[in-house]
Amino acid sequence: MTETEYRKPQSDEARSTFDSEITSEFALPDGLAVPRAGGEPETTSEFALPDGLDVPQAPAVEPEGSAFSPPRTYSARHAPPAFTPPGGVPIVSLTKDLPWQDRMRTMLRMPVAERPALELVQKPEEVGPAVPRVLDLTLRIGELLLAGGENAEDVEAAMFAVCRSYGLDRCEPNVTFTLLSISYQPSLVEDPVTASRTVRRRGTDYTRLAAVYQLVDDLSDTETHLSLEEAYRRLAEIRRNRHPYPGWALTMASGLLAGSASVLVGGDLIVFVAAALGAMLGDRLAWLCAGRGLPEFYQFTVAAMPPAAIGVALTVAHVDVKASAVITGGLFALLPGRALVAGVQDGLTGFYITASARLLEVLYFFVGIVVGVLVVLYFGVQLGAKLNPDAALHIPEQPYWQLGASMLLSLTFAVLLQQERSTVLAVTLNGGVAWAVYGAMYYAGDLSPVASTAVAAGLVGLFGQLLARYRFASALPYTTAAIGPLLPGSATYFGLLSIAQNQVDEGLVSLSKAAALAMAIAIGVNLGSEISRLFLRIGSTEKRRAAKRTRGF
Numbered sequence: 001m002t003e004t005e006y007r008k009p010q011s012d013e014a015r016s017t018f019d020s021e022i023t024s025e026f027a028l029p030d031g032l033a034v035p036r037a038g039g040e041p042e043t044t045s046e047f048a049l050p051d052g053l054d055v056p057q058a059p060a061v062e063p064e065g066s067a068f069s070p071p072r073t074y075s076a077r078h079a080p081p082a083f084t085p086p087g088g089v090p091i092v093s094l095t096k097d098l099p100w101q102d103r104m105r106t107m108l109r110m111p112v113a114e115r116p117a118l119e120l121v122q123k124p125e126e127v128g129p130a131v132p133r134v135l136d137l138t139l140r141i142g143e144l145l146l147a148g149g150e151n152a153e154d155v156e157a158a159m160f161a162v163c164r165s166y167g168l169d170r171c172e173p174n175v176t177f178t179l180l181s182i183s184y185q186p187s188l189v190e191d192p193v194t195a196s197r198t199v200r201r202r203g204t205d206y207t208r209l210a211a212v213y214q215l216v217d218d219l220s221d222t223e224t225h226l227s228l229e230e231a232y233r234r235l236a237e238i239r240r241n242r243h244p245y246p247g248w249a250l251t252m253a254s255g256l257l258a259g260s261a262s263v264l265v266g267g268d269l270i271v272f273v274a275a276a277l278g279a280m281l282g283d284r285l286a287w288l289c290a291g292r293g294l295p296e297f298y299q300f301t302v303a304a305m306p307p308a309a310i311g312v313a314l315t316v317a318h319v320d321v322k323a324s325a326v327i328t329g330g331l332f333a334l335l336p337g338r339a340l341v342a343g344v345q346d347g348l349t350g351f352y353i354t355a356s357a358r359l360l361e362v363l364y365f366f367v368g369i370v371v372g373v374l375v376v377l378y379f380g381v382q383l384g385a386k387l388n389p390d391a392a393l394h395i396p397e398q399p400y401w402q403l404g405a406s407m408l409l410s411l412t413f414a415v416l417l418q419q420e421r422s423t424v425l426a427v428t429l430n431g432g433v434a435w436a437v438y439g440a441m442y443y444a445g446d447l448s449p450v451a452s453t454a455v456a457a458g459l460v461g462l463f464g465q466l467l468a469r470y471r472f473a474s475a476l477p478y479t480t481a482a483i484g485p486l487l488p489g490s491a492t493y494f495g496l497l498s499i500a501q502n503q504v505d506e507g508l509v510s511l512s513k514a515a516a517l518a519m520a521i522a523i524g525v526n527l528g529s530e531i532s533r534l535f536l537r538i539g540s541t542e543k544r545r546a547a548k549r550t551r552g553f
Contacts, residue, residue, distance in 0.1 A: 131168065131193050135182055137231055138162040139197035141212060142173070142180045144238070147202045148209040149476060151342050152351040155180075158216045165219040166228065177357030204338070205418040206477045211238045213474050243418050247287075253415040254333050255280040256408060257484070258307065262329030263405035264435075265490050266398075270321050274314065275329030278307030282330065297368040304334055304372030312380030323385075324493060327373070331489040332409070336365045337521065338417070338480045344522030345529075370496060377500035397443055406435035406485035413481035423477045426467055430482035434460045438486060449513075453486050454520035460486075461528025469532070479525055488517035 142159045146152070152175040159173035159182060171184040181196035215234055218224045245253075258279030259272035267275065282303035289299045307330020311323040343358030410431025414424045434456040441452035464479035495510030 131184060132195065133228060134163060134166045134168055135184060135193065135195040137228065137235070138173070138182055139180050139195060140235060141216065142175065142182075143197055143199050144208065144212050144235075146175065146180065146199050148205060148212075149202075149338055149342055149480075150209065150474065151345045151349070152176075152354045153346070153349045154474070158212075161216055161220045165226075175351065175354065177354045204416075205243060206423075206474075206480075207244050207418050207420050208238055208241060209474055209476065210420055210423075211241070213472075217472055244420070245415055245418060250416055251280050251283050253412040254283045257412040257416065258329040258333045260329075260405040260409035260412065261332030261485075261489060262325040263398075264402050264409070264485060265325045265328050267322055267325035267329065270319075271325045271329070274310050274321070274326045275307060278310040278326065278330050279333045281306040283333075297364050300334060300365050300368035301372040304330065304369045305376050306330070308373045308376035308380075312376055312383070312385050315380065315385040316383055324490075324497075328489045328493045331369065331373070331492055332484070332487055334365075334369050335487045335489060335492070336362050337483055337487050337518075338476075339365070340518055341480065341483065341522045341525050344519065345526045348523070348526050369492075373493070373496050374500055377497055381500055399439060399443075402439065403432060403435060407432040409484045410481045413484040414477070417477070417481055419477045419481070427464075427478050427481045430460055430463050430467075430478060431485055433463070434482055435485045450516050450520045453517050454524040456486055457483055457521045457524025458528040458531070461525035462532050463528075464525075465529040465532035475529060479529075483521050483525060486517075486521050488514035491517060 138159045141162055142155050145155045145158055150158075155175045156173045159175075159180070160171065163169075163171040163173075163182065163184065168184050170186065171182055173182045174180070178199050179196060180199065181194065183192050183194040185192035212235075215231065215238070218226050219231060255276035259267075259276035262271045262275040282305065285306065286299040286303040289302050308327050311326035311330075314321050314326065315323040339358055339362045343355050343362060345355075346352075346358060347355030407428050411424060411428045413431075414427050419427070437459055438452050438456040441447045441455060442449055445452075460479050460482045461475075464475045464482065467478045468475035491510050491514035495507045495514060498504070498507030498510060
């Protein structure tokens with residue numbers, strides 16, 4: 001057979017016979033009947049309708065694509081009756097001549113639907129500023145306020161005021177200890193725009209804080225048309241401004257503060273000089289540690305050692321001075337009263353995360369002070385220093401000297417806080433009034449030191465808040481330095497001394513007293529601030545709303 005004959009195609013009958021021999025494993029065997037299509041399918045759903053059930057078809061309507069379109073089941077003819085309060089829908093109006101802090105705080109505590117409508121004022125820009133730039137300016141202003149020690153509620157109010165001044169009324173600021181964020185949603189059907197900023201560096205400069213408050217006040221004023229570029233320029237100038245007091249003045253102020261505090265607890269001229277030298281030496285050592293990049297915990301530890309070392313050295317040298325007053329004066333210059341008041345105020349106003357972070361920071365600083373003083377006291381006790389913990393019960397009464405020392409303490413504290421010179425006199429007088437009230441209640445009236453401290457701190461908060469509202473400024477420059485004479489420096493020292501002498505129970509009792517005095521200061525300042533707002537007319541149909549309770553009935 002030739003090759004041509006071999007490749008000859010097969011016939012159709014042969015091909016079909018060959019294909020039938022090749023079967024698949026899925027093929028049906030011969031004789032098996034396959035059911036015809038049209039019956040119940042093998043794969044059914046549990047949601048399938050049974051046979052014979054007729055479902056009415058819905059009429060063809062326009063799909064619900066908008067949040068404002070009526071729902072499919074709504075009928076205008078059979079609409080439910082609308083609910084209206086018996087007295088009608090209240091019209092919320094805020095008095096414009098009040099400080100922006102009170103107006104913005106009131107609006108922040110309202111639901112978004114109940115906030116008063118924004119009165120649009122055309123800014124110098126032709127089209128209006130871009131939303132991301134407005135949010136960026138808002139975050140930068142909030143960063144300066146939070147880094148300067150302002151409480152979270154006032155930072156939120158300032159951020160809301162800046163956004164509202166540029167027409168962004170549907171915004172929600174959020175403040176934590178290290179993170180600022182703000183969200184703006186133009187309408188219910190548009191996507192929100194969110195921006196955030198991290199606060200990494202903190203510093204105490206109340207002059208810069210006052211300048212930021214003035215900027216926010218100008219932005220909130222409807223008669224002052226401040227453009228976005230002008231606001232950025234002023235903010236850059238605030239950042240570039242130098243501190244009002246040089247470094248040597250701050251060191252001298254820390255020394256005078258410690259000397260004044262030593263007079264408050266019964267020290268004389270020698271004690272004043274010793275406490276001042278110890279505080280100035282500790283301040284310089286803290287600056288050295290800060291320049292080396294050490295954390296603040298170690299800075300407080302190092303700064304607490306020189307006053308304690310000078311007090312122990314005077315005792316070992318048998319110098320007839322009150323060594324406890326030297327050490328106590330040094331502690332007054334280190335106790336973080338500003339952060340304590342801000343932390344407690346954040347907790348009382350509902351900012352629990354920020355309050356927890358601030359109080360934890362205060363705890364770390366306090367532990368650093370405890371470690372520094374305890375190390376020196378332990379070595380002093382080993383060297384034979386005769387330090388008497390019972391000296392706390394024998395503080396001589398020198399009302400005139402103590403009143404002058406309290407005012408000097410407040411003045412130097414204001415310098416350390418870098419306050420404006422125009423506010424130093426007011427806070428000095430506020431501190432003198434606080435000490436006069438405390439002395440009258442504790443020494444003359446023989447009342448509890450905790451109650452006396454709380455009442456004096458309440459007056460500080462009351463007068464400070466009224467002065468701040470009168471000048472349309474922050475309340476911190478008028479309250480923080482004024483609480484300096486009330487800080488529990490002596491209770492802290494004698495508690496640490498008892499622990500160093502292995503009298504742990506007495507030491508813990510004294511430290512508990514110091515903690516109670518610190519809480520009395522913080523709560524008293526906040527309560528005085530809240531009482532001052534009772535005299536302010538907010539101008540709405542409702543009172544200033546507080547945070548809703550989350551426990552109880």
